[in-house]
Amino acid sequence: MSEASAHVVHHGPPTSFIRKHVFSLDHKVIGKQYYALALVAVVTGMVLSWLMRIHLIAPNWPIPGLQWLSKVGAPGGVMTPEYYLSLMTMHGTLMVFFVLTNAPFAAFGNYFLPIQIGAEDMAFPRFNMMSFWTTFIAFCILVAAFFVPDGPPLAGWTAYAPLSAVGKDAGPGEGLGQTLWGLSIFVFCIASLLGSLNFIATTLDLRTKGMTLARMPIVSWAWFITSCIALLAFAVLLPACLLLILDRIGGTSFFIPSGLNISDHLQPHQGGSPLLWQHLFWFFGHPEVYIAILPAIGIVSHILINSMRKPMLSHKTIIYCMMGIGFLSYMVWGHHMFLSGMNPFSALVFSFPTLMITIPATIMTLIWLGSLYGSNLRINTASLFCLGFISMFVSGGVSGFFLAQPSIDIYLHATYFVVGHFHMVMGVAAIFGVFAGTYFWFPKMTGRMMSERLGRLHFWLTFIGTYCIFMPFHYLGLAGNVRRYSAFTDDFLVPLIPVHKFITYSALFTGAVQLVFIFNLIYSHFKGAIAPANPWEATSLEWSTPSSPPPFDNFGGKHPVVYHDPYQYGVKSSTGDYLMQDSPERAGETP
Amino acid sequence: MGGKLFAVILVVIALASAVPIVSHTFMGANVSLPEDISTHGHDIDKQLDETMIEAGLSFLAAQLVLAFFVFQSGGRNGVLKNFPGGAKYLVVAAVLLVGAEAIALGAMGTKAWGKVYFEPASADALPIQAQAGQFAFYFRYAGPDGKFGVLHPEKIDEGNSNFFGLDPENDIPARDDITSAELVIPANKEVHLMLHAKDVGHSFYVRELRIQQDFVPGLDLSLHFTATKVGKYEIVCTQLCGLGHYNMKAYLNVMSQDDFDKWLKAQSN
Numbered sequence: 001m002s003e004a005s006a007h008v009v010h011h012g013p014p015t016s017f018i019r020k021h022v023f024s025l026d027h028k029v030i031g032k033q034y035y036a037l038a039l040v041a042v043v044t045g046m047v048l049s050w051l052m053r054i055h056l057i058a059p060n061w062p063i064p065g066l067q068w069l070s071k072v073g074a075p076g077g078v079m080t081p082e083y084y085l086s087l088m089t090m091h092g093t094l095m096v097f098f099v100l101t102n103a104p105f106a107a108f109g110n111y112f113l114p115i116q117i118g119a120e121d122m123a124f125p126r127f128n129m130m131s132f133w134t135t136f137i138a139f140c141i142l143v144a145a146f147f148v149p150d151g152p153p154l155a156g157w158t159a160y161a162p163l164s165a166v167g168k169d170a171g172p173g174e175g176l177g178q179t180l181w182g183l184s185i186f187v188f189c190i191a192s193l194l195g196s197l198n199f200i201a202t203t204l205d206l207r208t209k210g211m212t213l214a215r216m217p218i219v220s221w222a223w224f225i226t227s228c229i230a231l232l233a234f235a236v237l238l239p240a241c242l243l244l245i246l247d248r249i250g251g252t253s254f255f256i257p258s259g260l261n262i263s264d265h266l267q268p269h270q271g272g273s274p275l276l277w278q279h280l281f282w283f284f285g286h287p288e289v290y291i292a293i294l295p296a297i298g299i300v301s302h303i304l305i306n307s308m309r310k311p312m313l314s315h316k317t318i319i320y321c322m323m324g325i326g327f328l329s330y331m332v333w334g335h336h337m338f339l340s341g342m343n344p345f346s347a348l349v350f351s352f353p354t355l356m357i358t359i360p361a362t363i364m365t366l367i368w369l370g371s372l373y374g375s376n377l378r379i380n381t382a383s384l385f386c387l388g389f390i391s392m393f394v395s396g397g398v399s400g401f402f403l404a405q406p407s408i409d410i411y412l413h414a415t416y417f418v419v420g421h422f423h424m425v426m427g428v429a430a431i432f433g434v435f436a437g438t439y440f441w442f443p444k445m446t447g448r449m450m451s452e453r454l455g456r457l458h459f460w461l462t463f464i465g466t467y468c469i470f471m472p473f474h475y476l477g478l479a480g481n482v483r484r485y486s487a488f489t490d491d492f493l494v495p496l497i498p499v500h501k502f503i504t505y506s507a508l509f510t511g512a513v514q515l516v517f518i519f520n521l522i523y524s525h526f527k528g529a530i531a532p533a534n535p536w537e538a539t540s541l542e543w544s545t546p547s548s549p550p551p552f553d554n555f556g557g558k559h560p561v562v563y564h565d566p567y568q569y570g571v572k573s574s575t576g577d578y579l580m581q582d583s584p585e586r587a588g589e590t591p
Numbered sequence: 592m593g594g595k596l597f598a599v600i601l602v603v604i605a606l607a608s609a610v611p612i613v614s615h616t617f618m619g620a621n622v623s624l625p626e627d628i629s630t631h632g633h634d635i636d637k638q639l640d641e642t643m644i645e646a647g648l649s650f651l652a653a654q655l656v657l658a659f660f661v662f663q664s665g666g667r668n669g670v671l672k673n674f675p676g677g678a679k680y681l682v683v684a685a686v687l688l689v690g691a692e693a694i695a696l697g698a699m700g701t702k703a704w705g706k707v708y709f710e711p712a713s714a715d716a717l718p719i720q721a722q723a724g725q726f727a728f729y730f731r732y733a734g735p736d737g738k739f740g741v742l743h744p745e746k747i748d749e750g751n752s753n754f755f756g757l758d759p760e761n762d763i764p765a766r767d768d769i770t771s772a773e774l775v776i777p778a779n780k781e782v783h784l785m786l787h788a789k790d791v792g793h794s795f796y797v798r799e800l801r802i803q804q805d806f807v808p809g810l811d812l813s814l815h816f817t818a819t820k821v822g823k824y825e826i827v828c829t830q831l832c833g834l835g836h837y838n839m840k841a842y843l844n845v846m847s848q849d850d851f852d853k854w855l856k857a858q859s860n
Contacts, residue, residue: 080834081834081835081836081837081838082833082834085831085833085834085836154831154833154834155831156831160791160792160830160831161792162790162791162792162808163791163792163831163832163833166791170725170790170791170833171725171833171834172834173834174833256808257808257809257810258809259742259744259809260744260789260790260791260808260809261724261744261745261747261756261789261790262725262790262791263725263790264747264749266744266745272809273809273810274792274807274808274809274810275807275810308664309671310671310673313673313674313677313678313681314677314678314682317678317682339794339803339804339805340805340807341804341805341807341810341812344704344708344709345709347704347708348697348701348704351697351700352693352697355693355694355696355697356690356693358689358692358693359685359686359689359690359693362685362688362689363681363682363685363686365653366681366682366684366685367678367681367682369653369656369657369660370674370677370678370681371674372657372660372661372664373660373664373672373673373674374664374671374672374673374674375660375664375671376664376670376671377594377661377664379592379593379594379597380593384593384597387597387657387661390657391601391604391654391657394649394650394653394654394657395608395650395654398646398647398649398650398653399646401642401645401646401649401696402639402642402643402646405638405642405696405697405700405704406700406704407634407635407638407700407701407702407703407704407707408635408638408639408642408700410635410704410707410801410802410803411624411635411639411798411801411803413803413829414794414796414803414829414830415829456593460596460600463600464600464604467604467608471604471607471608475611475623478611478623478624479623479624479625480624480625480796480798482796482827482829483829484831484836484837485836485837486836486837487837491825491827491840492625492798492825570671
């Protein structure tokens, strides 16, 4: 791990518009491109969730304009059941891959990992550019599935075989749309593999002088651990998608057994196993949850320490916990498959490490709480979103305690309880991390401050709104409300419709509130107050660059030298109560 | 100001969320869950109750402590305090408390899980085959000879009500098989349900029975349970199976043994 290699000059400053803003090698531009793509994906995914929520409480109501999106899927604007499932599939796929993987990990990681470790760029800038544009191609392929003749895929984001594997016979949405889905995820895996290799190489090889691994900020650790997880996880999903595509168009039978009679056609396949797909998918799928949440944990811890003006009780323990979670995340995929027909003894084997994951998660929570005790907490939008994150992380975490137990899963599996659980812990919590990161790093990325007033309004309404949406999901689940139903008609689910109405109104409201955020983002980009060099009085290297946004080589031809641990807060120094990592000064006593 | 507001809002959210948790804890599972009509369901409900208490308490404790610490953290005029004992005690507490909780729940839950999955169906259980296909369930009884006919997927012909693909011309046991769109069973008699998927993945879920199990194409699985209460209950599909998934339902009709015998006889004729 040579520190001298940080002095290699990667590439000169770009000159043309295309090289500067489109096919840029600069990790900062690529980070922003990932962010922009995630923003487009999250807006699309959110609008899809609106459409689904409206359909759930008014299945026969024509949604104005929906017929333009799909004449077949929504004749006259009235959504068909299969179109509901298609929108659900696209919602899940967009959110999990293009938002929760891209925003906290690829976007912020690209922008800030090199700067935080004092590097000029990523280890492989060309790979980096390829990663983004490959992700972009994957996105375009997925969106194209909206416009194919028999509609977008409807097998869910988990694409269980044989529904996803046998092709058109399985019904509308299972034609070209599903093939495009497989291709999109296949391409996405390639991009993520390139990206995570790049992150790992950058972290190990490009740290500047004095930046030992132990001196890396917690969030850089989070990106590093996440890239290790992603490397192993996407490496499994990649061949799985290839096999799925081959089953669909190559006549193979990896996931399709013999003797299936679908739509009155005896399928020509034999010898495959639907469970094989589930194992491969969830071997990726569970670590994917941590690919979404670990960077958010890192971002939140990083910002909280800054807001509390004192070091975490033990920030190294948080790093060890993240490693522990990453390690355990590969041993628990079977808890998605308790009722799948795999050997019932294996359910117990998968249940145990799942319950054990609670231990590092609890340790982290207790350290956040214990650190808040007696702190000098500065309340701003970024720190509010961090506090909101902790609250959501706890709420989403305790519901995991139910689902980790096979016996309870018999009742709660495939109900809204599961939907509530994963939306809170991997959806909302991770997004809160992204919001916190955005408010915190916006001054560095643009040179301007975001509006604090609008930011707080955004926080309060989003915090209350998300609880109103996702907490009732748990009670629906306890009542046995099955998920993935496009309508609740004439049966035991009818009495629960008022709860669904409340959720739909909350979702429409909370979604609309996000316009405040987008307005703030755009307005502040052009009209925000000019940001001081170090507006949060922070210690890590991203605040040591000569300008905001930093120049193309980050430190203006110099290479910072690191003298301290990342979080020298609550000390006496010439700058106040903190000491920057590259300051040669020695900290005095606690003031 | 912002910190105190956060604390107040968080307390309100935590208490509002906890109303169903508390009612569940003190009044039992039947407040939010439908009545249990199985012999094994009691163990599952008990496990759910225990977990609700432990998870509910953890939830409330964490949210309230978060609110309290945020409430008191502002305006300290630069005076910082550290949590007494530092990280060490918190780590030890987390490992011991959560570890014990996890092991205890895991061990207790094994019993409930085992009742459903580790014990085989008894020899005198009533065998019934359930077939799931897009988008209906069908059930098959062996008939007077006690033997099921062999399935031939290529002979499935829904127009002629040959839902299972039987071949009565050449296969003698298939001739008296009884096919039904409703799962009719006698109360207080163990049922051995053999699951067969015709096309794609489906699932068998009856809330009141506390039973859920996937149908996996190419993999015939079996379940056993005993229903204790006469009545009609809904069977729903919980594995995404295509456009009609939301509508894939059937009824479980639990009858007294006498009524069941009469029903079966009527079907045979």
